[in-house]
Amino acid sequence: MRVLITGITGMVGSHLADYILGHHPGVEIHGLVRWRSPIDNIAHLTGRVTLHQGDLRDLTSLITVMKAARPDRVFHLAAQSYVVTSFTAPADTLHTNVIGTTNLMDAVRWADLDPRIHICSSSEVYGQVTADEVPIRETNPLRPASPYAVSKVGEDMMALQYFLSYGLKTLRTRMFTHTGPRRGDVFAESTFAKQIAEIEAGRRPNPVQVGNLDSVRTLADVRDAARAYWLLLEKGTPGEVYNIGGDRTLTVGEILEILKGFATCPIEHAVDPARLRPSDVTLQIPDTSRFREATGWCPEIPPEDTLRDLLAYQRNRISRS
Numbered sequence: 001m002r003v004l005i006t007g008i009t010g011m012v013g014s015h016l017a018d019y020i021l022g023h024h025p026g027v028e029i030h031g032l033v034r035w036r037s038p039i040d041n042i043a044h045l046t047g048r049v050t051l052h053q054g055d056l057r058d059l060t061s062l063i064t065v066m067k068a069a070r071p072d073r074v075f076h077l078a079a080q081s082y083v084v085t086s087f088t089a090p091a092d093t094l095h096t097n098v099i100g101t102t103n104l105m106d107a108v109r110w111a112d113l114d115p116r117i118h119i120c121s122s123s124e125v126y127g128q129v130t131a132d133e134v135p136i137r138e139t140n141p142l143r144p145a146s147p148y149a150v151s152k153v154g155e156d157m158m159a160l161q162y163f164l165s166y167g168l169k170t171l172r173t174r175m176f177t178h179t180g181p182r183r184g185d186v187f188a189e190s191t192f193a194k195q196i197a198e199i200e201a202g203r204r205p206n207p208v209q210v211g212n213l214d215s216v217r218t219l220a221d222v223r224d225a226a227r228a229y230w231l232l233l234e235k236g237t238p239g240e241v242y243n244i245g246g247d248r249t250l251t252v253g254e255i256l257e258i259l260k261g262f263a264t265c266p267i268e269h270a271v272d273p274a275r276l277r278p279s280d281v282t283l284q285i286p287d288t289s290r291f292r293e294a295t296g297w298c299p300e301i302p303p304e305d306t307l308r309d310l311l312a313y314q315r316n317r318i319s320r321s
């Protein structure tokens with residue numbers, strides 16, 4: 001079997017490649033990379049995966065990659081994934097996420113292939129929910145509260161539309177917060193871990209700068225997420241959409257306190273008003289029963305282990321810089 005992973009240089013894509021190599025060694029892995037993308041996350045995979053240069057914004061490049069890789073399965077994990085950036089660069093976010101996904105699906109059609117295709121939507125599509133609307137089911141209304149969320153609604157709906165109109169075997173996931181080693185520095189728990197590691201190393205003073213600590217998130221480990229995505233294309237139903245998420249619900253402040261508990265020196269924190277958003281999604285708790293029933297998946301790694309590993313990752317990066 002041949003798989004193509006877009007976003008293979010990112011956190012989730014690189015962990016998915018690790019998972020496939022570790023559990024399904026007969027599978028041939030192809031990855032889509034932009035020429036300017038840093039490849040630190042997949043440096044250890046050199047010689048074990050085949051990389052293809054291309055860009056989601058460039059249909060011609062994607063058709064060429066599809067014809068070369070001829071995947072049986074496509075995991076589409078590349079995206080502009082940071083909510084805050086989407087407020088300053090909404091058109092760029094829409095272009096990468098909506099047009100880019102459309103280009104990818106068109107490339108599959110132009111190459112005359114029939115793979116199962118994972119389209120990575122997001123919990124953000126549900127927007128702000130009220131207390132009586134959790135846990136969030138796939139049938140909850142979509143109320144996107146950021147340009148990023150709008151882009152994920154667009155991506156999600158285009159994947160449904162290509163299934164309905166052309167029979168493309170798209171399966172959509174709406175993943176709730178997932179993190180771990182290789183997480184981009186900008187996200188809440190990752191910037192906290194990075195700042196703690198810098199304070200420990202004497203590279204910056206206390207306090208850790210934070211935004212809204214009252215938001216509620218259900219945390220999953222990225223390695224559990226990678227396993228979930230593999231199972232999705234093994235056992236899921238084309239045309240369907242699935243919520244995926246962890247078991248443990250925490251406030252962002254509680255996540256910060258867990259990280260502080262691992263620190264080797266006292267850590268203080270202070271709110272930086274620049275880290276507060278024009279609109280924030282403050283409550284995200286998923287109902288993942290549809291996905292669990294379809295695949296048998298359940299999360300295995302507790303948030304404490306995830307956050308310890310994330311802090312270790314940030315310490316390691318800082319010690320090498």
Ligand SMILES: Nc1nc2c(ncn2[C@@H]2O[C@H](COP(=O)(O)OP(=O)(O)O[C@H]3O[C@H](CO)[C@@H](O)[C@H](O)[C@@H]3O)[C@@H](O)[C@H]2O)c(=O)[nH]1
Pocket residue numbers: 081082083121122123124175176177178186187188189191209210211212213215252275276277280281282
């Ligand atoms: N980034 C950031 N967020 C902070 C901070 N302090 C508090 N927060 C709060 O922490 C929450 C989480 O923010 P992010 O970590 O940026 O993630 P997100 O907006 O929930 O989006 C992530 O999860 C989605 C669902 O899986 C993904 O779709 C998205 O790409 C991203 O990974 C938000 O309520 C945000 O206001 C901070 O210093 N930085």
